[in-house]
Amino acid sequence: MKTLLLSLLLMVGLPAQAASFSHQPWQALLDRHLVVQDQGRVTQVNYRTMAADRARLQQYLQALSAVEKEQFNRWPEAERLAFLINAYNAWTVELVLTRYPDLDSIKDLGNWLKSPWQQDFIPLLGQTRSLDDIEHRLIREHFSEPRIHFAVNCASIGCPALAPQAYNADQLEQQLEQATRLFLSDKSRNRLKDDRLQVSSIFKWYQDDFRTAQGNSHPPASFLARFDQELELTPGQQQALRDGRLSIEYLDYDWRLNEAP
Template sequence: MKRPHLPAHTFLALSMAACAALAVPVAAVAAHPATAVAAAAAAPDHSAFDKLLKKHVNSKGQVNYKGFKADEKEFNQYLALLSKNAPAASWNKQEQMAYWINAYNAYTIRLILDHYPVQSIKDIGSKIKIPFVTTPWAAKFFSIGGKKMSLDEIEHGNLRKNYNDPRIHFALVCASVSCPSLRNEAYTAAKLDSQLDDQGRDFVNNPTKNKISKSSAQLSKYFDWYKSDWNENGQSVVKWVNKYSTTKLDANAKIDFLDYNWNLNEQ
């Protein structure tokens, strides 16, 4: 049945009557109509995750999963905070990106803990891996804002789709030896730009992930898999590498890609 339309003066009169019945000053409602909404929409504090990362991730980005298991209560409380506080349009870009990056990394750790001990994230789930269908990253094993989600949705449906910043590939960690090192601090809106650049320098100059000389390079598969991202806006793989590498590649340098090590990034 169609909802009846109330004239403006009738709606105002009913609102004033309701406020009076509830002992709520009409002036207060008029002056602060969005206070409760704004408070509910505030970006969550990532300090609980920051504390766990500092405790259980070493300077090389290797993870003490047994330690996370021991602190599972605190970890699950942080995941519950993420689950109940989905990004809102009122958040700025840095708040949204920091949220999604932390969520990706935290839920990846949760996925490993759910199947621990495991030698590789690729051992989780169906033995037949169909991209975006049966891989661990396609599994909808957590909820955000009441919606069941997967790691793929965070990476491809949110971060890559909405923010146009290839540096996310230096920050998202797939629990494997060849992926970027897990940062032993949480991402925050205030430090996000410097954190992403620092991750870029760490990843590109790590000789176990990229081997770079002036005339040639053996690069991480990330630079192959996400080539379309690196080539956007007049950029290129070589330009991105040279932005962070201490050894600069020639424009016509020979590029090959290293095999990917999917073993668990465990201490």
């Protein structure tokens, strides 16, 4: 009887185990084609070698496309979010490869009708979607998590680094926190200068996300104040930031391609 019960429990557990999606192919591509600098604050994609390995990238994309929406909906929240972040990043690389090396910026892939992020070319979860669909309608509408802005990568120098590790459910919290801290400690994108906090335009474009996360009327001040060590704020500057007394300026975004030389 005990043996029978054990067998039934194992059978019940099988579907949950089978539902887990492996991002190892994406990890293998990152291992081969991503150049990591400044302790992970900056990463560059070797698009030339990635192009030679494009068949493996497309196999991974096909695996993402094969996931049915009903299956996706049964996954835990962390697994769904990791899946969408990896999908966004991998399809961004694929979009760049459609014209590489004949472009200087991902923005070159847009036209007068649609930006590159508005183009429908991604078969995912039962629909043909755009990168904007993944970021704004699949991620931002369903996950109250501002740190995703430091995880999704727009193939540009001004963007937070493309992480050298594929995102996964088991480590997602640590990965999102690390991505945020690395980005905020990068003085080319975020810095204190002459008693003014100069930060990435990400904090201007997505102010509502940081307001929702912190529940205050001074976004992104309270969010940024959490990272006093990365921004090298004194306790007085940290409190001034929370109180809205520390001036915040938004830096111009560098849209040049994040390609390895």
